Amino acid sequence: MSQFQQVFFEECFEGLEAMESGLLNLDIGNIDSEVINTIFRGAHSIKGGSGTFGFFGVADFTHVMETLLDEMRDGRRKVTQTAIDVLLGSVDCLREMLTSIQHEQNVEEISVAKYKQALEIELYGAAGVRASTLPSENNSKKEKAEVKILSDDKAVELSQQGWKIAFCPYLDLLKTGNDPVRMFRELAELGELITLANVQDVPGFYELDPEECNIAWDLKVLGESPLAEIKEIFNWVEGDCELDIQPLVVKSAKPALVVNKAADAEPVITLADKPASAPGINADIIPDTPATVPQHKREETKSAIKASSSIRVDTAKIDALINMVGEVVITQSMLGLVGENFAMEKVGQLKKGLAQLERHTRDLQQGVMNIRMLPISFVFSRFPRLVHDISTKLGKKIELKLVGEQTEVDKAVVELINDPLVHLIRNSLDHGIEMPAERIAAGKPETGTIELKAYHRGGHIVIEITDDGHGLDKKKLIAKAVEKGLIEENSIFTDKQAFELIFMPGFSTAEQLTDISGRGVGMDVVRKNIQSLGGNIEIISELGKGTTIAIHLPLTLAILDGQSVAVGDETYIVPLVSIIESINITEKMLNKVAGKGETFRLRNQYIPIIRMHEIFNVRSVNREKTTEGILVIVEGQGILCGLLVDDLLGQQQVVIKSLEANYRRIEGVSGATILGDGSVALILDVPGLMRFSNR
Amino acid sequence: MIKEAKPTAGDNYHHNQQMDNAVQYLSFTLGKEEYGVDILRVQEIRSWEPVSRIPNVPSYEKGVVNLRGSIVPIIDLREKFKLKIAEYTPLTVVVVLQTGDSNKMRTMGVVVDTVSDVISVDKTLIQNAPDFGAKVSNELINGLISVNERMVMLLDVDKLLKLEVLDQNDS
Numbered sequence: 001m002s003q004f005q006q007v008f009f010e011e012c013f014e015g016l017e018a019m020e021s022g023l024l025n026l027d028i029g030n031i032d033s034e035v036i037n038t039i040f041r042g043a044h045s046i047k048g049g050s051g052t053f054g055f056f057g058v059a060d061f062t063h064v065m066e067t068l069l070d071e072m073r074d075g076r077r078k079v080t081q082t083a084i085d086v087l088l089g090s091v092d093c094l095r096e097m098l099t100s101i102q103h104e105q106n107v108e109e110i111s112v113a114k115y116k117q118a119l120e121i122e123l124y125g126a127a128g129v130r131a132s133t134l135p136s137e138n139n140s141k142k143e144k145a146e147v148k149i150l151s152d153d154k155a156v157e158l159s160q161q162g163w164k165i166a167f168c169p170y171l172d173l174l175k176t177g178n179d180p181v182r183m184f185r186e187l188a189e190l191g192e193l194i195t196l197a198n199v200q201d202v203p204g205f206y207e208l209d210p211e212e213c214n215i216a217w218d219l220k221v222l223g224e225s226p227l228a229e230i231k232e233i234f235n236w237v238e239g240d241c242e243l244d245i246q247p248l249v250v251k252s253a254k255p256a257l258v259v260n261k262a263a264d265a266e267p268v269i270t271l272a273d274k275p276a277s278a279p280g281i282n283a284d285i286i287p288d289t290p291a292t293v294p295q296h297k298r299e300e301t302k303s304a305i306k307a308s309s310s311i312r313v314d315t316a317k318i319d320a321l322i323n324m325v326g327e328v329v330i331t332q333s334m335l336g337l338v339g340e341n342f343a344m345e346k347v348g349q350l351k352k353g354l355a356q357l358e359r360h361t362r363d364l365q366q367g368v369m370n371i372r373m374l375p376i377s378f379v380f381s382r383f384p385r386l387v388h389d390i391s392t393k394l395g396k397k398i399e400l401k402l403v404g405e406q407t408e409v410d411k412a413v414v415e416l417i418n419d420p421l422v423h424l425i426r427n428s429l430d431h432g433i434e435m436p437a438e439r440i441a442a443g444k445p446e447t448g449t450i451e452l453k454a455y456h457r458g459g460h461i462v463i464e465i466t467d468d469g470h471g472l473d474k475k476k477l478i479a480k481a482v483e484k485g486l487i488e489e490n491s492i493f494t495d496k497q498a499f500e501l502i503f504m505p506g507f508s509t510a511e512q513l514t515d516i517s518g519r520g521v522g523m524d525v526v527r528k529n530i531q532s533l534g535g536n537i538e539i540i541s542e543l544g545k546g547t548t549i550a551i552h553l554p555l556t557l558a559i560l561d562g563q564s565v566a567v568g569d570e571t572y573i574v575p576l577v578s579i580i581e582s583i584n585i586t587e588k589m590l591n592k593v594a595g596k597g598e599t600f601r602l603r604n605q606y607i608p609i610i611r612m613h614e615i616f617n618v619r620s621v622n623r624e625k626t627t628e629g630i631l632v633i634v635e636g637q638g639i640l641c642g643l644l645v646d647d648l649l650g651q652q653q654v655v656i657k658s659l660e661a662n663y664r665r666i667e668g669v670s671g672a673t674i675l676g677d678g679s680v681a682l683i684l685d686v687p688g689l690m691r692f693s694n695r
Numbered sequence: 696m697i698k699e700a701k702p703t704a705g706d707n708y709h710h711n712q713q714m715d716n717a718v719q720y721l722s723f724t725l726g727k728e729e730y731g732v733d734i735l736r737v738q739e740i741r742s743w744e745p746v747s748r749i750p751n752v753p754s755y756e757k758g759v760v761n762l763r764g765s766i767v768p769i770i771d772l773r774e775k776f777k778l779k780i781a782e783y784t785p786l787t788v789v790v791v792l793q794t795g796d797s798n799k800m801r802t803m804g805v806v807v808d809t810v811s812d813v814i815s816v817d818k819t820l821i822q823n824a825p826d827f828g829a830k831v832s833n834e835l836i837n838g839l840i841s842v843n844e845r846m847v848m849l850l851d852v853d854k855l856l857k858l859e860v861l862d863q864n865d866s
Contacts, residue, residue, distance in 0.1 A: 616750035
């Protein structure tokens with residue numbers, strides 16, 4: 001069962017995402033019924049699935065959503081902004097519920113009840129929820145009559161004939177899929193229905209289990225309906241309740257009004273279809289509140305049971321792989337034939353076969369890597385919602401443009417890039433785009449634009465976040481950095497260097513801290529995260545025109561372009577991205593610095609030298625003379641340094657293997673790879689190497 | 696084929712019946728001493744091949760090799776236990792051991808002089824190890840057993856392959 005559950009959860013989250021993007025695309029003035037259909041389908045399949053797996057809380061909740069959406073779909077209900085907001089909130093709530101269930105935690109019942117209430121208010125109107133959830137006016141009137149009876153505490157005799165039904169469901173009636181409301185509705189069709197709920201057994205709010213039915217009802221069906229018909233309605237719940245059907249005599253006895261005597265529970269007379277809405281959470285929730293979803297416990301959820309990660313792969317990709325494997329097998333058997341009775345005249349054939357094998361192997365490698373590639377839209381698709389929510393909160397008008405969503409990138413990158421991007425977009429929303437009035441004053445269109453763009457460039461993926469806000473103010477940045485004591489006063493900075501300041505820890509220009517951004521813990525973390533993915537981040541900004549933040553990331557974390565270098569007998573791989581240049585050095589360029597080793601002068605810059613054979617304790621031929629080696633100038637976290645190696649061997653793509661899987665972390669080494677001859681080469685971690693050599 | 700297989704299966708059955716308390720150990724020698732490891736932890740036995748050195752680690756951590764695509768560290772137990780340092784020849788043996796729980800399996804190779812035998816040991820006959828002094832940390836030894844008048848020290852693979860422990864002992 002659990003293996004299906006995992007699929008169910010994945011489908012649910014996909015469905016929720018579809019619903020969310022559908023809701024965001026809904027244009028109030030111009031309703032596209034196809035979009036509503038999509039949203040409805042999402043809700044419907046979640047309801048169906050959760051029912052099957054026994055998550056009745058979810059099924060119940062989605063049912064209400066579905067009802068609302070159904071009415072919208074049929075055009076019986078107008079689509080309003082409040083309705084959309086309530087639905088969006090419900091999507092969040094559902095997501096939270098499903099995550100909790102997935103991690104086997106308790107569902108936040110309070111917030112669920114809140115959202116359900118909000119939905120019901122939307123569905124039936126505030127009054128409807130308070131008094132009755134039955135949409136029949138007739139019945140609510142009757143109820144009022146009944147309330148009167150109660151308050152007078154005196155039996156009113158009804159001269160009509162009918163049936164008196166004592167209906168006391170067992171706790172798990174709801175779990176069997178029966179809905180008292182549906183039954184009552186059917187009863188109401190037989191004749192006028194008077195209901196009296198007995199809430200005596202409803203527990204306190206915190207003990208309440210929404211899946212349990214704690215309410216008993218005294219029902220009266222007026223009119224001359226045959227007993228058989230009434231019995232038929234209760235047919236399905238036989239065995240799940242105590243049922244007593246008595247003919248209602250003209251001089252009826254005093255109704256059993258235990259309600260008032262119930263200890264502290266407020267008497268509720270309702271046709272409530274949901275015992276979850278216990279007293280106290282009645283219609284005092286305005287549909288606008290969903291913005292304040294309790295987001296807590298997220299952290300805990302994450303650290304909890306680790307769900308197995310899976311990936312959805314396009315069948316076309318798998319078919320292509322199978323084809324390639326077929327080719328490899330054919331080539332292999334062909335080579336086998338050649339080898340069986342090898343003679344010199346077959347050399348040509350052998351070479352041809354080997355060339356083919358090489359090509360197929362390369363294709364196969366690419367094909368396998370391709371499986372891990374996901375379109376970046378997996379990340380991008382969350383942002384319309386984020387922008388929608390935050391811009392509403394800030395009172396700004398912002399349009400989000402997504403470009404290049406189909407650009408593919410490694411799954412690991414997709415997972416890790418999300419948080420930094422959220423941070424950058426929030427920054428653009430909060431600090432970048434001005435308030436509408438400000439924008440108009442500056443001669444810009446009232447609505448600001450944020451463009452999120454992804455494209456491939458030379459083995460990298462580039463993600464750009466462009467806003468047309470007021471840009472970065474160089475003077476302000478420098479002033480702020482001086483004030484925070486991060487830099488010396490009167491320092492001279494180029495634009496680029498000044499923009500770099502925002503990546504310094506503890507830097508924040510926001511005059512006022514908002515809950516969206518401005519605590520100054522962000523940008524340095526963003527940069528660190530991106531660098532840990534092997535990427536870099538740069539800022540282009542023009543005052544008054546806007547800012548572009550470009551993130552360059554490797555397409556995959558599993559393969560790296562490397563330069564192999566020789567140090568003594570050992571071979572190391574230096575990531576190509578970190579290499580600036582490699583040079584032969586002369587004695588003249590060298591400077592000794594007391595106690596700090598050697599530095600090297602390159603175009604007016606002094607660069608420290610790290611002797612690889614010393615730091616790694618390798619026996620090397622040029623142990624004494626620096627000038628006999630080759631200096632590889634590398635950059636790590638903005639600092640240049642020179643690695644002294646014996647020789648450059650060549651550039652190649654290497655597959656990164658973990659050292660930690662069987663071994664442990666080694667300082668100055670980020671991983672290992674297997675070279676063409678089957679031997680292992682270590683991949684250097686340039687920033688780590690610098691830290692290590694400074695000690 | 697089937698006919699031949701049958702008696703073997705039967706033998707195994709009786710064997711298991713008899714040896715309820717039995718555990719099997721792979722024994723090997725380091726210098727003149729004889730050691731044993733739980734045979735279920737042994738993945739394979741290989742001959743020595745050149746390793747890639749790892750910088751700045753204790754000298755008994757010889758380096759890493761490529762074992763069918765995964766990077767596996769090689770530890771020289773002779774050096775670790777401060778026995779006489781022997782040459783590496785193609786006849787030097789590397790025993791590839793597995794450790795860890797279902798969460799995380801680690802594979803590691805240990806260099807030994809020779810692999811001698813598979814010994815079946817009655818659990819009840821295993822004696823606690825006395826204190827050896829400095830040479831071999833007591834922690835790494837599960838117990839002692841005598842086989843044909845020879846003493847075999849039974850190593851705790853999990854502790855043996857916990858590099859942190861190795862390093863601590865060293866320092």
